[in-house]
Amino acid sequence: MIFSIIFFTISPIYLDTIFAEDKVISGADNKDITYVAKFVCGSIIDDNGPLRPGHYNTDISITNKQLSKISFLWTVSVNDGPTSHSTLMTLDHQKSTGLDCRDIKKVIGLENNTQVGGFVYVTIPQNYNPANPNTVVQYSLDDINLLDVQVFFTANALDTLPHEVVLEKISFYIISDETGKIPKQMIKTTLDVTLNSKLNVISDTERKVKEILSSTYDISENEFDKIEIRIKNVSVGVGSMIDDHAISLSIVKPQVYPQNEK
Structure with a gap:
């Protein structure tokens, strides 16, 4: 049996648009590869929470380690707040891209918020290859770590850079x-x-x-x-001036989720 799926898309591409017909094709056993990266963006001026007062920034680096193109969807979920539409991105082989606080705030529509925290979901669909929408692809679960996703956090308690x-x-x-x-x-x-x-x-x-x-x-x-x-x-x-500055690097491991649980 041959299935043909044709899409006409305008960037950004949203998850509910891409998979409107794909759900008919995919079975319950198909699974997606997802990387979940935490982010903190903006300034905290009081000490009521777990984070000390300061200026926080997050940069998420995504690298395609494969020898072919990979397309993925990234979605922002704000703590106790809204969730963005999923945006489609395609990386050529051994190329990289990055998402910072400006991208995160823009896609969620919270550019003017002082402080925003939550998670970014980077998802590679398993039952559908966005780079070639006329084919259905099932990646091997023996090697699900198709991307290199790293999260770089910075925090500075000073209003200005040390000088x-x-x-x-x-x-x-x-x-x-x-x-x-x-x-x-x-x-x-x-x-x-x-x-x-x-x-x-x-x-x-x-x-x-x-x-x-x-x-x-x-x-x-x-x-x-x-x-x-x-x-x-x-x-x-x-x-x-004392450099009250902290940095940390986190490597995000992929997780596999059945579609009917997402």
Whole structure:
């Protein structure tokens, strides 16, 4: 018996469109090869969940290890949220592609969401070869790992990438304090504070010190005149921001699912 299936498709191609007639052909024993990759995208600003505050990104790399073309479907499922349509992709032999957070958010329609997490399903249909829709193919289950799927996670707790910063160390005395808010043992004692500095910007060093004292001892700006200080020395140095950055790589193993269980 010969079956002929003809499709007219426009990218992206959706799962329910591709297999509308194929379900009549396939039997209950046909199985699909599926790779399930977890993703986390966006920024977390509180510590209410298992992930610490930071900026998260995910990159899923897919490589065709075979000597012929392979077509597969990728689908996004958001935790406690929507599931996307399945999009068809075809990789030539020994070629690779990637899916990152921009692709994931776009296909699910959540580009403006601050943080999104869930799973990406990469499925190779077993009873249908999208690269040649006029034939029905059954791959050998002895070698189901047809693709190399790797997930690269990055997390950074800093708002900006690590970089060198200019620091100024200010040594000073507090001559008198009429507010009575500064501890007496700090009066007429050599003190110092280290602050971030900006290049080519004129600043009032004495006011900087008073602003630090203000935030530390609850002194209002109107009371600045009641504090008399003397600047002893100002030194400038260069430091590096701490790289609070983490990366991890995960290799996804394929799983086989009977179609009637999906």
